[in-house]
Amino acid sequence: MSPTTIDISRTGFSSEVFEQFLATRSEPSWITDARRAAFDQYQNLLQSELDPEEFKRVDLRVFNAGKFRPSAGTVDSSSISTLLSDKTEFGGSVAHVNGQVTQATVSDQIRAQGVLFGELQGLMTTHRELLEPYFMKKAVQTDADRFSAWHAAFWTGGTLLYVPRNVEVALPLHSLIAHSRDGVADFSHTLIILEDGARATLLEETTSANEDIAGLHVGCVELIVGRDANLRYVQLQNWNQKSWHFAHQAGCVDSNASLQWTVVGLGSKLAHIHQDINLNGRAATAEVNGVTFVSDRQKISYYTQQHHKAQGTHSDLLYKEVLRDEARVIWRGMIKVDPAAQQTDGYQRSDALMLSDDARCDSIPGLEIEADDVKCTHGATTGRVDKEQIFYCMSRGIHRHEAMHMIVEGFFQKVYDRIPVEIVRETLSRTVQGKLGIESIAV
Amino acid sequence: MSAVLKISDLHVNVGETPILKGVNMEIRQGEVHALMGPNGSGKSTLAYALAGHPNYTVTDGSIEIDGVNVTEMEADERARLGMFLAFQYPVVIPGVKVADFLRHAVSNIRNPDRKEGEGLIGMREFRKEIRERMNELGMDPEFARRYLNDGFSGGEKKRMEILQLAMLQPRFAILDETDSGLDSDAVRVVSEGLAKLSGPQMGVLIITHHERLLEFNPPQFTHVMLGGRIVETGDASLANELHANGYATVRARHPEAAAENAKAEAAAV
Numbered sequence: 001m002s003p004t005t006i007d008i009s010r011t012g013f014s015s016e017v018f019e020q021f022l023a024t025r026s027e028p029s030w031i032t033d034a035r036r037a038a039f040d041q042y043q044n045l046l047q048s049e050l051d052p053e054e055f056k057r058v059d060l061r062v063f064n065a066g067k068f069r070p071s072a073g074t075v076d077s078s079s080i081s082t083l084l085s086d087k088t089e090f091g092g093s094v095a096h097v098n099g100q101v102t103q104a105t106v107s108d109q110i111r112a113q114g115v116l117f118g119e120l121q122g123l124m125t126t127h128r129e130l131l132e133p134y135f136m137k138k139a140v141q142t143d144a145d146r147f148s149a150w151h152a153a154f155w156t157g158g159t160l161l162y163v164p165r166n167v168e169v170a171l172p173l174h175s176l177i178a179h180s181r182d183g184v185a186d187f188s189h190t191l192i193i194l195e196d197g198a199r200a201t202l203l204e205e206t207t208s209a210n211e212d213i214a215g216l217h218v219g220c221v222e223l224i225v226g227r228d229a230n231l232r233y234v235q236l237q238n239w240n241q242k243s244w245h246f247a248h249q250a251g252c253v254d255s256n257a258s259l260q261w262t263v264v265g266l267g268s269k270l271a272h273i274h275q276d277i278n279l280n281g282r283a284a285t286a287e288v289n290g291v292t293f294v295s296d297r298q299k300i301s302y303y304t305q306q307h308h309k310a311q312g313t314h315s316d317l318l319y320k321e322v323l324r325d326e327a328r329v330i331w332r333g334m335i336k337v338d339p340a341a342q343q344t345d346g347y348q349r350s351d352a353l354m355l356s357d358d359a360r361c362d363s364i365p366g367l368e369i370e371a372d373d374v375k376c377t378h379g380a381t382t383g384r385v386d387k388e389q390i391f392y393c394m395s396r397g398i399h400r401h402e403a404m405h406m407i408v409e410g411f412f413q414k415v416y417d418r419i420p421v422e423i424v425r426e427t428l429s430r431t432v433q434g435k436l437g438i439e440s441i442a443v
Numbered sequence: 444m445s446a447v448l449k450i451s452d453l454h455v456n457v458g459e460t461p462i463l464k465g466v467n468m469e470i471r472q473g474e475v476h477a478l479m480g481p482n483g484s485g486k487s488t489l490a491y492a493l494a495g496h497p498n499y500t501v502t503d504g505s506i507e508i509d510g511v512n513v514t515e516m517e518a519d520e521r522a523r524l525g526m527f528l529a530f531q532y533p534v535v536i537p538g539v540k541v542a543d544f545l546r547h548a549v550s551n552i553r554n555p556d557r558k559e560g561e562g563l564i565g566m567r568e569f570r571k572e573i574r575e576r577m578n579e580l581g582m583d584p585e586f587a588r589r590y591l592n593d594g595f596s597g598g599e600k601k602r603m604e605i606l607q608l609a610m611l612q613p614r615f616a617i618l619d620e621t622d623s624g625l626d627s628d629a630v631r632v633v634s635e636g637l638a639k640l641s642g643p644q645m646g647v648l649i650i651t652h653h654e655r656l657l658e659f660n661p662p663q664f665t666h667v668m669l670g671g672r673i674v675e676t677g678d679a680s681l682a683n684e685l686h687a688n689g690y691a692t693v694r695a696r697h698p699e700a701a702a703e704n705a706k707a708e709a710a711a712v
Contacts, residue, residue: 386534387497388534389534389535389536391496391497391518391534392530392533392534392536393519393536393544393548394495394517394518394519394522395494395495395518395519395521395522395526395527395528395530396519396522396544396545396547396548396551396552396607396611397519397522397523397548397551397552397555397611398519398547398548398551399519399551399559400517400519401559402547402551402559402560403519406536406539406543406544406547407536407539409538409539410536410537410538410539410590411537411538412538413537413538413539413590414537414538433560
């Protein structure tokens, strides 16, 4: 089952394709050089096995990268409907379609605060000194595996949020990553840097223009949270069911800073998310929320690591998964505590609710503790919707489907309660209702 | 005119096993009936079968509410026609707040034609009403914000059943050992609560082993069940006699049913 090494000529992302891609770019040489180095690493990494701990349950044999190409040329964003963008007032918004930024706006007020918010590729050129030290150097490393290297070679567009010291961005910001054409490979990147004492909220969503286009997303999210800073970041993955989603996502939290991170998985044919939470500074805090709802033959795999590197750090991860039809979820979670990270308080939990006999969930929590004065707790549960619960609701006059919806909502409630942004909670509730499409669920 | 809950020759199986073997009963709005009987006689089966639990299969006979045959109906349709079961073991629904649950229930019961997902009863009106009912039942308003039966004590769960009864105002309420497992204070609260709620608009079937509930809610009719049949029907004095003397005399009067009951009881162990 474990994925084997791959001949580069079969991936569709050969040297020729890479050179053609470079030819379409007009970038400073330091960026091109970094791409070339990454492409070399990509080629090398394709020759070695993926980490079996992370990938042995993720079947990549049916994944044919050759069907996808990086997109070039102009795109139109008017046909893209989003879950979040009309629902509240945003301080700014960046939209990608097929890997190209089609829109980037930010309010004058936020700009006047010294905040940079917009297209990453342009800002990398104009703000090299500021951004180069961060881009794929602090949070996600280019050579982490073949996907990170692949991303580093081909990344385009991207959303950058940079908030200077002690600045608070009062309104949430919005980032959209969309596919509008069949066969698009998109390598968009999200980089958020909060300087010491800064505060901000970014809501990001992914979507496909319709149900029929096949898409590939090889993404990267880097969250850098400075001392005493507070970042709230939500990514709502809502691709259609013909999309492949691979993402390296990592947060670095410095002393006394806090990161509230919500990962939502609704779409995709197959998704694999590698999520690292690095608690780098003393008394850093991270709260990680996962909301996953998969149906049909969707597969979503999460590999999460809460890495405590400093004293008195606190992490709390709660994932909730609902599965119907023949869907599958894999969650492999690890809490890692370095020798220096005494008085760590680490928690991780994954709860799955199965709506059918054919769904399957593998939850594998783990601990790797090298300090001796720590409190670490982990757990995982898998359950089914109880017929007695349905009957109880129905005996009070509530329709069967409404009862089902109520029970699923109730299951997610604990994690909803932790999501700090109200429109995200509302949007999830609505989306979950839509996705329940309850008629075909046998109870 | 008052409506009738009419149970005719009701036969019910659980799986392959026949439990009810021809039950007949008529309950009018405004009447209080007590249903008594030893373990294994089929009392809870009758309660679940009336409410429409899918594991209880009606193999013969019928259940009618106000002339409407509900035997083939799902539980929610029956509830919208006025049937209510206070559960012996109320079910926990994690993450669903009491108020949200009841608002959905009330919306469906009062507007039986409501389609799924359609508007709910107004929040302000609902809130006022649930506060009043909770106040009458001596319940802390905080209760409305708790998750339904989650972490509730036995007494709290039963009180929650009575609150639901108060909010839904059914035409026919079946109380399945609502007083079991409670301390005497809780039994008093539940008994008084029911006495306040029942009236000319509600027919009540009380399944109980306890005197207290019947003391507060004196039955006009007492039915004794044995071996899946109603073997005797009398007035309140029959209930008192059974409390005082147990079922020995009833068994003696109905040896065949007693033998069937003993078989069922043995099979259940």
